[in-house]
Amino acid sequence: MKKSQDAGRDKRREKKRAEKLGIPLPDKGPKQVPHTLESLREKDVTMVEEDDEELYQEEATDAYASYFTKAYEPKVLLTCSDNPHKKTRSFILELCKMIPGSKPVWRKKTSVKSVVKQAAEHGYTDVLIVNEDRRVPNAMLVVHLPEGPTALFRISNPKICKEINRDYKDISFHRPEVILNNFKTRLGRFIARMLGALFHYDPEFKGRRVCTFHNQRDYIFFRHHRYAFKDTEKVRLHEVGPRFTLILQWLQEGAFEGDFEWKMKSEMRTSRRRFFL
């Protein structure tokens, strides 16, 4: 506090002095951009480059390739842990409203493997299991069904519509657009595809709904807005719907079985400037 006060005072003094004497202020060079944790981020070898043939080939043949070729419409099954409390129930119902083609089912002590198996039999393409701890949703397991990858996310700061003074009834039935921001590494790109594939590939722009997954420092912020363009440059955003943050814990190939493609371990936190997504 004191440092910035001194700096401000010095600046004002210099300016006054320069005005008095009629000399121009000394040029201190171009304005320096302050360092942030993002700008000082450790260089990551796995950052995706633009024209990477191998990457495109892998994406053309991986588990989500058929989504991007519009071969199927995603059908999502939403469950939570047994005996959910009020907030988790509302969370699930709002997620259902938000994700087109989703259905909530109450899970009565069925094991995850059983849920996955039954969902596959009933033709679902993805399963979302929200875990609850201390009456609040704290984790989300995303399983892509036909033997697809599984990811566990930790949910932090979940807010249902009521907590941000909104009405869940404002969420219309139009299919939303999905924005995936700032997923730079190979792992990040895969996770982005995974999250994007939960939503229908054909958004209804008429509905002006947007779901944003914004990655910053490995925290994926989820926001749900309705937008209106005032003119070509300015947009008005009206936040609707649930708000939460996801942190990736692990990514497993296989529907809740198989080897782990990535697992967060404490030894991987070598520095504050190292991020994985």
Added chain:
Amino acid sequence: MLSDSKLRDFNVFIGAETGILKGVNLNEQYVITKNFHNVKALDREQEITAIAWGDEEETEVLMGLRNQTIKIFDTDVKAFVSSRKISTGSGPIVSIGRVDGVTLTAVKSGQITLWRQSGKVEINALGRGEFLSRMRQDPYSQNIVATGGKESDLRLWDLNRPAVPTFRAKNVKRDMLDIRVPVWVSDIAFLNDLRCIAVTTRHRHIRLYDIRQQRKPTLSFEYGNHANTAISTTNTCGSHVFVGTSIGRMGLFDFRGKNPKMPLRSFKGFAGAVRDIVVNASEPYVFSVSLDRFLRAHHIYTGELLYKEYMKSRLNCLVARKKTDIRSTLPTTRQKIRHTDGWEIEEREEEEEEEEEEEVEAEEEMCDIQESESLDRIRPVTNSLLR
């Protein structure tokens, strides 16, 4: 500067899930990686699921693919020499090998076939199991083969007598709840005392079988909380073994130690499952390939991660040359090289000779069996490097 031929010699070959064969050339000055495939022509069915050297001189790399094709890559010519489709059973080729120049394949549904011109020899290795996970050839006698899979315990087969296994392992005792312990063999390793076989399972076990003594494992313990995926022996110590897990841990175990359950050393740095481990025969380095798209080289005894290379695709399996003078050549500080066809090279700036002395001391402490070969290798880098 190295001569042109040395430049193009690859020490390590890796098979990826996308079907690409990658060659890595580690030498003192730079590191080169190369994709040997035309990437666009590949699909998931051409995933390389098994890889092996074709012969003792390491001039041929055999690859087994998911769609039951065998491809052969010639390392001198640096080109794919032949491709051959086989059809036995179902499922991808799980392991591949050579017996007197004849190809030996193992398929997931349990058929092990020796493709002789005169008539193929086939073994049904599955028994009552669900599928076959691994087949390994005994490095000391080519005709003997070990197999294991899901609910199919370790079996040893002699290719001259394909009808009946020469050794069938027995399961351990029931656990304290009187429940049968499930079996899912993920990898097998032959120890160099010619009577012991080490096995890892996806139910967290590491087991040691003494063939001449009994059918049950002489040693069986659990490692970690997750499935074990790969195992490999070191060539110097007959009782040392590397085990990799599905969350990305690798441990060095000593079966003859006081407490074999505790790994001598844990190897860190992996973010994903360890898929394949190969120990360099002449140097104390262990190469590992994992699902998080990295090739890693650790020092066996100090546990230090010496080298890590991003390979872009998920990696399945690898082979490494036996005799490579890599110690003095593993780059410690090096400039990054990425290349596909052009041989763009950046030289590294300094060599660190101090490290070599420290490594020697660590070795002497760790391994009981003194190998004089490894000590002789500390010499300044000469021109006659690879092979």
